[in-house]
Amino acid sequence: MTIPTEISVSYDLTNSIFDAIAGRYDRTNTLISLGFDRLWQRKLVQEVQKVSHNRILDLACGTGQLTRKLGELEGAMVTGLDPSVNMLSVAKRGIEGKANIDYCEGYAESLPFPDNSFEVITISYGIRNFADREASFRQALRVLRPGGYIFVLEFSLKGGSGAQFAFQRFYIHNLLPLLGWLSTGEKRSYRYLRDSVESFPSPGDICHQMAGIGFINVEHVRLVPGVAVLFTGQKENDDRF
Numbered sequence: 001m002t003i004p005t006e007i008s009v010s011y012d013l014t015n016s017i018f019d020a021i022a023g024r025y026d027r028t029n030t031l032i033s034l035g036f037d038r039l040w041q042r043k044l045v046q047e048v049q050k051v052s053h054n055r056i057l058d059l060a061c062g063t064g065q066l067t068r069k070l071g072e073l074e075g076a077m078v079t080g081l082d083p084s085v086n087m088l089s090v091a092k093r094g095i096e097g098k099a100n101i102d103y104c105e106g107y108a109e110s111l112p113f114p115d116n117s118f119e120v121i122t123i124s125y126g127i128r129n130f131a132d133r134e135a136s137f138r139q140a141l142r143v144l145r146p147g148g149y150i151f152v153l154e155f156s157l158k159g160g161s162g163a164q165f166a167f168q169r170f171y172i173h174n175l176l177p178l179l180g181w182l183s184t185g186e187k188r189s190y191r192y193l194r195d196s197v198e199s200f201p202s203p204g205d206i207c208h209q210m211a212g213i214g215f216i217n218v219e220h221v222r223l224v225p226g227v228a229v230l231f232t233g234q235k236e237n238d239d240r241f
């Protein structure tokens with residue numbers, strides 16, 4: 001596996017957090033999101049379906065829940081990448097007999113693929129965990145084919161206002177770590193989840209960062225009930241390719 005820089009505290013930390021909860025990750029996700037996680041992923045898949053998607057890279061694929069859904073799209077060859085050995089081992093169990101899905105171990109900050117390899121890149125609930133978001137976006141832009149799309153699903157509380165967001169803030173701060181702990185027995189992982197969601201930048205800041213790196217047509221939409229955001233960006237078409 002390629003490690004982006006020397007192994008830093010933050011790479012070790014996220015790996016150990018996800019390794020610890022891999023076996024119960026999917027079930028707990030559905031519980032703590034009250035089932036919305038699947039609806040949000042379905043919306044992402046619908047958007048992917050609208051564009052050319054023969055070669056898809058699912059970054060931070062975890063246990064492969066989204067990877068498998070992408071693999072159901074007609075003509076799609078999907079690669080899932082994640083650094084957590086335990087998350088990947090759960091993912092690999094779910095693809096027996098599916099020749100159009102493969103998995104590899106790696107970091108978003110240092111992708112082991114040639115330039116212009118994929119028509120679509122997806123990142124679902126992954127980007128807030130990346131140690132170096134800027135480097136990851138640069139790598140994603142590098143391996144996307146000209147004209148290709150990136151779809152990023154992530155939680156963002158910043159920039160949201162009103163009673164609806166006050167409740168979601170309360171839920172994420174107080175109830176989410178409790179439910180995660182009860183479901184997995186892992187206190188640290190779900191405190192980490194709470195802290196990483198609370199500190200994630202506003203959608204506007206993420207769009208600004210993506211555009212600054214070179215993505216075009218950058219947009220975002222908040223998905224009901226508001227805490228989940230779907231970001232879209234495109235790599236410029238280049239006649240040289």
Ligand SMILES: C[S@@+](CC[C@H](N)C(=O)[O-])C[C@H]1O[C@@H](n2cnc3c(N)ncnc32)[C@H](O)[C@@H]1O
Nearest residue numbers: 018060061062084087107108124125126129130
């Ligand atoms: C919350 S899980 C999301 C998993 C999956 N995409 C989903 O939708 O359920 C976050 C994943 O990000 C992965 N991750 C953390 N740091 C990463 C990095 N630097 N590069 C790629 N993946 C990373 C973790 O191992 C974990 O599997």
